[in-house]
Amino acid sequence: MKISKSLAGQIAQEMMSVVPYNINVMDESGFIVGSGDLKRVGTLHEGARIAIQSGHVFEVYEDGSGMKPGVNEPIIIDHKVLGVVGITGHPDEVRPFSKLVRVTTILLIEQEARNKLEQDERVKRVKFYHELSYRKEAYDLEFLERAGSYGLDLKKKCWAILVEGDVNGKEFKNVFRSYPHYWNLENDKAVFFITDVFLYKELIGKLNSCANVGRIGSGEAEELAAYSLEQAQAAISVGSRVDPLKILYTYEELRFLIHLSYDGAERPGTIYALLDQSGDKTGLIETLQVFIAENGDHNRTVQKLNIHRNTLNYRLNRIHTLTGKNPRNYMELFELLCGLMWRK
Structure with a gap:
C-alpha cells in the first residue's frame, strides 16, 4: 500500500478547505507528493524524514535547517510507515x-486501497466471463478453480441465456442481482450462465416476464459454455426471422431450422429411423405422406387412406410420440417433410 500522488494532492486540497493552514503529504521516503504549496511538490521534507525514521510525531518550533515550524504526523497502517502528513504553523x-x-488521511488511503482491490476484482471477473463466453478448449484445473471462486461449478454442464433489451433498466437489474453469473456482452446484450436446471427454469420465467427484455435466446446445457452461447445467439438470429413476435427462442426448439439455415448438415434421417423401428412403420410413414399431400386436411386424409378419423388421430399422435415432432404444427411438419425427402 502506497500513497499515490493523485490521492496526496486530493488530501492536501480537501483538508485545507477545512483547516486554515498549509497541508503537506509526504511519501515513505519523505518527499512531498501533495501540498497546498505546489512549488514544494517533489522536494524532500526534512521534518518528514525524521518522523519516518523515528516512527513518532516530529514537531518543529522555529525556522532552520531547511524546516518550517509545524507538526509532522507519521501515517502508519498495519505497523508500516507509509508516509507523513504535515501541517505548517506553530505546533x-x-x-x-x-x-x-492524520486520521482522515489514513481513512482516505484505506478507502483508495479498497477501491483498487474492488476495481481489480471487477477486471478479473470481466476477464473470466469473457473467456468463459469464447473459450472452446477443455477447462483446466486453474480455470475450474477460478469459476469455483465465483460460485460457478463448471464440472456440470452449463446453459447460456442471451438477453437483448434494456440491460440497464430497473426491472432487469432486479433480475440479475439474484443471478451473479452474468456479463454484459454489449450495451443492449447480456448473458447468464447457469448450471442448475431449477435455476435455469426460474431465470427463464423471470426474464420472460421482464418489461426490459426484448428477446431471449437459450442454448442447451453443454460441457463448454461457449458452445451454449453460440446456440443462444443462433436461436435468436433464426427464431426472430421465423417468428418475430416471440420473446423466447430456444436452440432445442429451433435446432433443425438453425442447422438448415447455416449448413443443412443436420438432416433428420434419425427421425424416420425411429418410425422404421416401430411396429407399424408402413402405416405411420404412409399416413404422414398422405397427410402432407392433402395439406393437413383431416377429412381428405381419412378418405384417401380409407381409415377412421380416430385412427388418423392415433397415428398422428404416435408419430409425435416417436419423433418428438408434431405433424399438426406447421414448423414441425416442415421438418418431417424434409426428413421424408432425406430418408434413405
Whole structure:
C-alpha cells in the first residue's frame, strides 16, 4: 500500500478547505507528493524524514535547517510507515488539527486501497466471463478453480441465456442481482450462465416476464459454455426471422431450422429411423405422406387412406410420440417433410 500522488494532492486540497493552514503529504521516503504549496511538490521534507525514521510525531518550533515550524504526523497502517502528513504553523496552534488530518488521511488511503482491490476484482471477473463466453478448449484445473471462486461449478454442464433489451433498466437489474453469473456482452446484450436446471427454469420465467427484455435466446446445457452461447445467439438470429413476435427462442426448439439455415448438415434421417423401428412403420410413414399431400386436411386424409378419423388421430399422435415432432404444427411438419425427402 502506497500513497499515490493523485490521492496526496486530493488530501492536501480537501483538508485545507477545512483547516486554515498549509497541508503537506509526504511519501515513505519523505518527499512531498501533495501540498497546498505546489512549488514544494517533489522536494524532500526534512521534518518528514525524521518522523519516518523515528516512527513518532516530529514537531518543529522555529525556522532552520531547511524546516518550517509545524507538526509532522507519521501515517502508519498495519505497523508500516507509509508516509507523513504535515501541517505548517506553530505546533501549539496546529496541533489540535494534526490528529484529525492524520486520521482522515489514513481513512482516505484505506478507502483508495479498497477501491483498487474492488476495481481489480471487477477486471478479473470481466476477464473470466469473457473467456468463459469464447473459450472452446477443455477447462483446466486453474480455470475450474477460478469459476469455483465465483460460485460457478463448471464440472456440470452449463446453459447460456442471451438477453437483448434494456440491460440497464430497473426491472432487469432486479433480475440479475439474484443471478451473479452474468456479463454484459454489449450495451443492449447480456448473458447468464447457469448450471442448475431449477435455476435455469426460474431465470427463464423471470426474464420472460421482464418489461426490459426484448428477446431471449437459450442454448442447451453443454460441457463448454461457449458452445451454449453460440446456440443462444443462433436461436435468436433464426427464431426472430421465423417468428418475430416471440420473446423466447430456444436452440432445442429451433435446432433443425438453425442447422438448415447455416449448413443443412443436420438432416433428420434419425427421425424416420425411429418410425422404421416401430411396429407399424408402413402405416405411420404412409399416413404422414398422405397427410402432407392433402395439406393437413383431416377429412381428405381419412378418405384417401380409407381409415377412421380416430385412427388418423392415433397415428398422428404416435408419430409425435416417436419423433418428438408434431405433424399438426406447421414448423414441425416442415421438418418431417424434409426428413421424408432425406430418408434413405
